[in-house]
Amino acid sequence: MKFKTLDWVDGALHMLDQRLLPNKVENVVLHTFEEVAESIKNLTVRGAPAIGVAAAYGMALAANRMELTEEEFSDEMERAGAVLRNARPTAVNLAWAVNRMLDVMEENGAIPLPEMRKFAIREAIKIHHEDASMCSKIGTNGAALLSDGMTILTHCNAGALATAGMGTALAVIYAAASQGKKLKVYADETRPVLQGARLTMWELMQEGIDATLITDNTAASVFAAGKIDAVIVGADRIAANGDVANKIGTYNVAVLAAHHGVPFYVAAPRSTFDMSLSDGSKIPIEERSGDEVVQIGGSRLAPANAKTFTPAFDVTPIQLITAIVSDEGVMPGGRA
C-alpha cells in the first residue's frame, strides 16, 4: 500500500487521520492509551480490524508508561483495557484485541517489568502482522474469482483504511491487480456517511486502480447497462447460516446483482462469523442518529423535525450471495 493506516514508529502509534480524508492526508502521533481511546471514539480510525490493532498498540503504550511501578502494573493494565474497550463498546475486535493483550501479559506475569514492556510491544506488533496476513490471504483467495478486464462494484469501505493490512473486499481487488489483471471499479458513495466517496475512492486512487464514483441510486442503471461483472463487499457480522450484516445498502446491491445475474461476493475474515447466531434475523442492527441523513457538513438537507429511519446496517440473506471469501478459503453461498 502507498499509505499506512497504522504504523508503530519509535515507541509511538502513527495513525492516518481518516476524519480529514480525502481533503487532507495527515497522521496523528499517539503516545498514551488515552489518546488511542480518544482516536477510536472520535473516528480518527474506523473499521473493526483497524480498531482492534489500534487498541493493541494502546495497551502496549499503557505498559510502557515509564512512571508505572511493578506493583501498579496489573491494575493499570486492567484500567487501560476498560478505557479502550469503552471507546466503542459494540466493536467486537476491539474487546478481542484488548483481552488478548491482557491475557498474554497475565500468562507471562513473571517477566520483569522492563522485559514486559518490550513483550507488550512485540505482542501488539504480532496482532498487527496477523491482521495484515489475514488481509493478504483474503486477497489471494478472492483474486482467483476475478479475471483480467472485469469491472467490479463495491459498497462502503472494506479497504486498507478499515484494517491494518490491505483490506478485505478491496484486498481481493488489490491482489488481482498485483497479479497483472486490469480491473475497473465502481464505488457506491454509500450514504449517509459516504465511506465510498471519502475513503474507498481515495484509497483506490492512491493505489492506481481505475475507480469511478457513483451515487447509490446510479448502481441499478450501471447494472442494467451490463457494465458490472462482479460485486465485492465486506461484512460486519456473518450469522452461522451465512447471512451477512454489512453497511446499509449492501442488501440493495445484492438484490440488483441477483436480478442482473451478476456474482455477489462477500470478503471478510473468518472471525466475522458469529456462530452463536443461527441466521441474519438475530443480528442486532444499530440505529444511527437522524442527523447523518438530514445534514451534511453545515448544510441542512431536510425540514426541521423530519422523521427519519436510519439503520446503519442491513442483512443480505445467504441465498443472494455467490460466495464468501475469507482468510481460510472460499465458501459457496446460495447463488453458487
Add this chain to the structure above:
Amino acid sequence: MKFKTLDWVDGALHMLDQRLLPNKVENVVLHTFEEVAESIKNLTVRGAPAIGVAAAYGMALAANRMELTEEEFSDEMERAGAVLRNARPTAVNLAWAVNRMLDVMEENGAIPLPEMRKFAIREAIKIHHEDASMCSKIGTNGAALLSDGMTILTHCNAGALATAGMGTALAVIYAAASQGKKLKVYADETRPVLQGARLTMWELMQEGIDATLITDNTAASVFAAGKIDAVIVGADRIAANGDVANKIGTYNVAVLAAHHGVPFYVAAPRSTFDMSLSDGSKIPIEERSGDEVVQIGGSRLAPANAKTFTPAFDVTPIQLITAIVSDEGVMPGGRA
C-alpha cells in the same frame, strides 16, 4: 394544498422559491417575462408541469408590458417565447406552453391590444387550471389503488411543487388521504440533488401526511421488513411500450419492489408519453455535472479529480411496472 407553487395575483406571478426549501418559505414576485425566464433557469421553479405554467404566465406578462405598441406586439411575443424556451431547452412542457400561448394569440390576432392583454392572462390561467385539473384526475384515478392503512414508498419529488396543482405521484397520496384513508409514506432522499429530502418531505409535512425520510440505501431493508405496501413515482418521459424514464434510482426501486412482490405504480399525465420512441432504450439520458456527487453545499465529499458517472435519469422497463396512472385512467403494466 396549504401552499401555492405558482399564483397569479394582481397582474404578477407569485412563485414559491424552491431553492430556499426546506429552510425558508418565501415567494418571489415576478413582473416581466425576463424575470420568469431567469427563475426557470436558476431553479426557483422546477418540475416539468410547473415550468410550463410559469412560462405561460411569462407570456402573459410579456403581452401586458404597457409600453408595447400594437405594431411591435407580434415580434415582441416571438422574442419573449424564444427567451422563455431557452431557459431550459430540454423541458418539453416549457416549449409546449409557450407555443400554445403564441398560437392562440396569433389565431386571435384581430382582437384589439387592450383586449389581447386580458386574453393572454385568461389563457395562462386556463393552462394553470388545466394542469391542476390533470393533477386532480391523476389523484382520483390512482387513489382507488390505495387502501386505508397502507405504507407507500416514493422517490424524488413528483408533488405539488413540481406542478401547478397537487402533483402526480403525490396527488395519488393526497387524493387517497382526502378520502379518509390513513397512509404512511417513506421518502427516498434521492441523491444527488436530494429532491426527496428537501421537497417531498417538506410538502408531505405541510399537508399533514405521516412521512419518514430514508437514504436511498435504506429502501431495500424497509422492503425486506415488509413495511412497504406500494411504490408510487412520477415520470419524465414514457416510451410507446410503457418503459419509464424517471429520476436516477427509480429503476432501483422497481427492482426492489418486484423482488419483494410489492406493486410499483407510475403516475404521470398522458402528455408524458412520447409515442415517437418505441421503447425506453431510445430515451436520451441527460448526464449531469459530477459536482453534484462530489460536493454538497460547501462540503467536498470525494477526492479531487475523482472520476464520476452521473446520469440524471434511469429507465424502468414496463415489465417491472404494475400500472401507469394518468389523467385518462389506469393502464396495466407488465407486472399487473
